[in-house]
Amino acid sequence: MRRPRGKASLRLALGLSALLIVFSLGAMALQYRATAAELERRERVLLTADLAGLAALYDQRRIIALRQAMEFRSVAAPETGMLYLLEGKDGAKLAGNIEAWPDGLTPTTGPIDATEPVTFMLDATGTPQAYIGVARELRGGFPMLVARSRAPTEDALAATRAQIFATAIVLIGLSLVAGWLASRFVMRRIDRLNKLADQVAAGDLSARLPGPRADDEFGALERHIHTMLDRIGHLTRAHGRLSDTIAHELRTPLNRIQGKLERLDGDPEAVAAVSSEIRGTVRIFDSLLEISSAEAASGGGTGLVPVSLSKITREVAELYEPLAEEKALEYGAVLQDPCMVLGDRNLIAQLLSNLVDNAIKFCREGDAITLSLEEGADRHVLNISDTGPGVPEEAREAVFERFARAERDREVAGHGLGLALVRAIATRHGAKLRVLDVKKGFSIEISWPKLPADMG
Incomplete structure (x- = not known):
């Protein structure tokens, strides 16, 4: 039986991996936002500290001290990434490391502090950069600009983003590998159970999983399945022994009675009728023994050889x-050749005979019976259908049970064991039975396992 190889477990592993990746990326996104907020806070702190020193000098000695301080600090500006500009009332540059006021920036009145900072772009070093700063118009009409480059912060954030991206790639790769390994591990354990289930489904109730049981959930499940199979096997053997015993014990005295009846003098018609009833009862026991024998051999390959189902x-x-x-x-x-299977020729012929005989027995003049056999992808599909009265819907579920007969068929000769024997023989060969839903008549499909390639 072909099975999807680990699709469910792989989906589960990938789903868990995806969930882990989403959580990890979410955590890294929060960390990125926290880092960005901290870097911006540090920018503000450094800008505030710089402005506080300038404000103190301005309070003490006004423009002269402020101009000297800005000239001094402009010397170190390339290393610190600071911008300084102090202009006179007429717009002439008094101090600073830039020559002109940035476009679109307007000074506001107020104290020299970092309240309401502005962000702007300026090409002060040959490359446009973002700055955060304060533009004030001091008393007397002196415009002043103090700004700090945001390049260190943006570089740090870019490096953080690159690190997050690289981490995400590695995390995705590791998660996929871990998911695949977890799927393989789980599937190995599940495959053991599936193989056992396939053997049991084929009728081999003696099948067991080899090796020691692991001390985990799978091990406990294997132990429970073995215990269940032991119990089922015990009940099946007990049931089989009971059926065989009843059939053997009752068939013998019935044969003796029949022999004595044939030697008695009396009404020939009465003797013949009783003998016929006894022979019918013996045939029932023979059929029960055949069913029990086929069921007992189910799942084993003993006695099965390559045969042509078509022939x-x-x-x-x-x-x-x-x-x-x-x-x-x-x-x-309509039969396709050669359709080879591993089977018992006599049992297969008996299965087919029961089905064809049933179809002929229940069909009326003008009805049609069709046999078809074709080779499928995994199995050979045999179909036997007729346009007779069919099986009542309420009786379809029990059609393969022993002694199962529709109420309307009570007057037709038979004991309801034919399809039970068909099911037992099909199970013996690992074939699957399916009653098809047709508008008229009865149609049964039997799918036979193909002959193994190494036996072809």
Whole structure:
């Protein structure tokens, strides 16, 4: 049986990995915002400290001291990334490291502090840079600009973004690898259980998982499954033994009774009727023994050899062709060759005979019976359908049970064991039965496992 290889576990692992990545990226985004806020706060602190020193000098000695301080600080401006400019009332430069007032920037009145700073772009070093600063118009009409470059902050944030991106790539890669490894680990454990389930589904109730049980949830599950299979096997064997015992013990005295009846003198018709009833009862026991034997052998390959399902089906179809013609039925077979399977030739022929015989028995003049066999991708598909009365909907679920018969068919000869034997033989060969939903009649599909490649 082909199974999707770890799709569910892989989806779960990828989902958990994606969730971990989202949480990690969210945490890194919050960290980035916190870093950006801290760098901006430090910019403000440094700008405030610089302005506080200039304000103190201005309070003490006014423009002269302020001009000297700005000239002195302009010398170190390239290293500190500061901008200074002090202009006179006529707009002439008194001090600073830039020659003209930045475009679009207007000084405001107020104290020399970092309240209401402005951000602007200026090409002071040959490359446009962002600055944050304060533009004030001092008493007497002296414009003053003190600003700090935002390049260190932007460089630090760019480096942080690059680090976050690299970390995200690594994290995604590691998460995918971890998810894949976790999926492989889980799938190895699940595959063990799936293989066991396949063997049990094929009828091998003696199948067990090899090796010691791990002390985890999977190990506990394996132990529970083994315990369950032990119990099922015990009940199945007990049921089989009971059926065999009843069949054997009752068939023998019935045969003896029949032998004595044949030696008695009496009404020939009465003796014949009783003998016929006894023979029918013996046939029931024989069918029960055949069903039990087929069920007991289910799941094992003993006695199965490569056979042509096409050839067996063709022989059975030809065998029943005269009977179908006698009842004036439309009868035909469309069979694809060679359709090889691993099976028991006699049991397969018995399965086909039961199905064809049932179809002929219940069909009326003018009805059609069709046999088809074709090779599928994984299995050979055999279909036997007819346009007879079909099976009532309420009886479809129990159609393969022993002694199952529709109420309307009570007058038709039979004991309701034919389809039960069909199911037992199909199970013996690992074939799957399916009653198809058709508008008229009865149609059954049997999908047979292909012959293994190493046996072809």
